Amino acid sequence: MVVPFALWLPLFVGLILSGIELGAVTIRHTALERALDETVRDVRLGTGTNYTHDSLKTEICNTAAILPDCTNKLKLEMVKMNVRSWVDPNRTADCIDTALPVNPVRSFTYGRDNELMLLRACYKYSPISPAGGLSSALRQDDQGFTAIVSTSAFVQEPS
Template sequence: MSRLSRSLIRFLRRDTRGAAAIEFALVVPILLAIIFSTLEAGWIMVQTIMLDRALDMTVRELRIGSFVDPTQEKMRDSICDKAVVLADCRNTLALELIPIAGSSSYPTDAARCLDRSTDIEPALRFNPGRRTEMVFVRACYVVAPLTPRFALGLLLAKDANGDVRLISKSGFVNEPS
């Protein structure tokens, strides 16, 4: 090695200016990714839990017969009233009730969710069933992630619009008269 290169290496070893900036530049993106991922996961978990809870409470009312004349709109309104954190719930919640006669009639298709980019609504099956009949219930709520292009928001399964679909399922047997 030449004398010039050795003296340059010694000078660079002694000069510590900017070392904190390099550490900052290396650590901050990782720290921000952890923070935003935690916020994203927490918010999606809260929305999922509230959707599950509201669906269970509404299904209980339907199962015991205290839900008079159930229609899809009334049930959607009931779920949305009980799930207070779901923004624009009435316009983004799809609800299906499907009577089950046996294992062969269990729905094997994917949940039908609303596409917020169009006014076309999917064909939803809604049949609350008769007394002593088993009914499968499925609700799909569409929500935009908090951080769609960063951290956990990149990894979430999204539809063509970049929305996340939260799906809640339940089943019940109507009480006999």
């Protein structure tokens, strides 16, 4: 009995840790997606509020209260897209490197009336168990953080 138990236990523990990690990643990503969508909806409705980088970041973090240390680990990028001369946005999100001082804003361009805007949010988090099967498969930076990226696009409504 002891030998089969000893052989199967690591497999089951790895499976359980991977399931817990997948659940945590899913909850974090869903919270970030929902917070970004709600914030973009407020911007799109044009309620007269003048949004800044910091106010958007604060609103996203307040809506996604489940994300720990959101204000320090969330980076926003907003760029204007030209539909007439389309250029794909940079595929890699500019996330915070926790080993370095806080990075300046990569690109945060405010839109004018009827302009297509792309807003990308990148949140860095530390996996629950770095030894788990799923955690070791996720891309991590030098400090062991993994990134969750959410993207939303909207057209700046006329005033």
